[in-house]
Amino acid sequence: MEHVAQHSDPHYDQEASKLGMWLFIFTELLLFGGLFIVYAIYRFLNPEAFQMAGHELNITIGAINTIILLVSSMTIAMSTSALQKKNKGLTVLLLEITIMLALIFLINKYFEWGVKFDHGIWPGSEHLLNDMGHGEVLFFGLYFVMTGLHALHIVIGMIIIIVALNKVQKGTVNADRPSLLENAGLYWHLVDLIWIFLFPLFYLIH
Amino acid sequence: MQTATQPEHEVNYLDYKGKYKGIFAWIFSTDHKRIALLYMYSMLTMFVVGVALGLAMKLELIAPGKTIMDPGTYNAVFTVHGVIMIFMIVIPGLPAVFGNFMLPIMIGAKDVAFPKINLLSWYFYVLGAVLVIASVLFGNGAPDTGWTFYAPYSFKSGTNLLPAIFGAFVLGFSSILTGLNFIVTIHRMRAPGMTWFKMPLFPWSLYGTAWIQLLATPVVGITLVLVALERIFNIGVFDPALGGDPILYQHLFWIYSHPAVYVMILPAMGAISEIIPAFSQKHIFGYRAIIVSTLAIAFVGYFVWGHHMFTSGMSGTAQYTFSILTFIVAIPSAIKVFNWISTMHKGSINPEAPFLWAVTFIFVFMIGGFSGLVLGALATNVHVHDTAFVVAHFHFIVFGGVGFAFFGAIHYWFPKMFGRMYDKVWAKVGWAFFTVGFLTLYSPMFYLGMMGMPRRYYDYLPEFHAGNILSSLGSWVMTFGLLIVVINLFRSAKNGAIAEINPWNSKTLEWTVPSPPPLENFDEIPVYGEKDGPYEY
């Protein structure tokens, strides 16, 4: 199989690939959007309860996780430039850093949720149902569902990035055929975007 | 315009032999034409189940009191009937079959943008169908909440909700991926010279539809996930005992399910917009107006969902906002009807089956549409909400709309898809029985509903008996017509007369390729010149 002149390969349309990825991103935006609608309504109906419940979350960990994701967005964005500059070593390094940062985010989340569980707070727990008011129950229900769904997307994103990393190393993803890496980047930025909104809505209610 | 050559030696898509053998040559095929047929056969299978459930309901309703089933069973029957018909028949509908088959050819392409994802869409369809069937056969019995899965009953019901919900979720993926594929195909793969405003109207309708599939489906996806989480974890999001609001469930559900009806009807209208010019041998009247109307329906259709919820407890402000938007969204549909009729005016009419289906489509769609105005006006809605009137309305507009258009489309494109012509007499006989049966089945429901017969009840007052007898009779006549139509098509696919390349003298690109088309559709990609266009009669 020839690897020259891949831009004239009739089966490879980079623009189509990019458009397809953006369309998929739109579906993810609407998926989370539904949850944001639920959040907005219930916060509107239960302002004090949401504020009280929000105090239970640790702003420091939330902020650290926010910074982690922002940095990881930068590293994966840089990796697309590195690929275009045909700097395979740097591309691989940046992707490895991105994956590490994602892992740290998940570990933080694991501890965060662990603290909640220790305090008897999880969806459907007795403490939640018997001792907390309606607004707080809703807050924590939404907290677990939204951060949980987000964490699931982090895991999926990591898998996609690992696949892209693998193909960069093999050379099948390169400056002439960058779509897989660029689309992986788009997916990762989406995950970052969602967290950009989750952070203030759950951690910064005062 | 260069037309494709007709190489005698080139194998058509039905006979093509590739890497795989036997059934695998079909279920592993990424050829859009084979995928279209895979969809058609799986949808036909589920349609038979859905029709059987419908007939069972009509049999139960033929007399007051219990006829053949208990009330709990009746609830499950109308639920599964709805889930199958909505999620497995009318939403995949024309896009899955005719979109997949004809879109690439009509725009001069060799396949869709992402053929493997196309096959994946079909796999999701099958998986979703299996899950829904599983919910009926295993566990505590088929779900009994109605296809609308309203909270709080959907998380309190002891029946088998989770597989059904999961099945609907998976079917949603199928729809989303089809929409995504079609948008990219239309943006990137139109033949040289085919500008947006030289593209035929069926692809345009698929484009508008695809955006709705893309943007609305995820909302019901997450809503169903929330119901599942409510059942499993008690998160409280729709449970009044925990602070949740069941009306919020209804909002989220209908934020998808109303745009979903435009997913159903827009491709149907697109097919009608192809049939009528061909069978009037005349340029479509108001080509651009139809495009604008299509996009307007898709857009405004996002904002009218509350008209399913007028009696739920929403604020007055929400009620009249939704009501006025509902009236506005009716306008573009009316524009299309005027355009179709104007196309026929002074045209050279060819009264074959596709045309008959198209004309009766317009008739039943308008009845359905007018009854929608009754439902969209707040004062009248209070009287007819949740009555048989609503059942009549949506069967006229959805079954009438999608059903008649689907049958029109299959009779229009059959010679191209299978290389043979069906028996034209039997086609018309089938159409006649179906139409008479359809009208007999659903028209009485308008009256029954206005007189107060509730929907989703397995029993009714004696004064509704006569109307129900008539309606149930209609269901048998309609089914008889269905059988004639389907049997005629199956027999003709095997034994019908060999069809010419363009039996209807239509001007769109699919009629320039051989019948049945070869694997990659075109020998050479056609080029549209200045004077070329889809309706240049």
Place this chain on the structure above:
Amino acid sequence: MENEKHHIVPYKVYIYILVALVVMTFMSIGITKINLGEYSVLGAMIFATIKSVLVLTWFMHLKFDQPFLRIMVGFVILVFFAVIFITFLDYYYR
């Protein structure tokens, strides 16, 4: 038409964007410590919106892509906000 394929964003541009994002993160934490009553959610949301615009424009490359992509993104966001707005017409006026 294909010029975005040849446009390579310099690394330092990405670094500048990151710095801006981090600064705004801290500012959004700060703004919620001020008692703005009903408008506290608005303050944090404004920063979140600016951050997301930066991510969309530079990290996600929209600035260098074809205009129709930007139009699509804008359209989707518009539809989403219209849906929230209309839903609130119910809850706000009950």
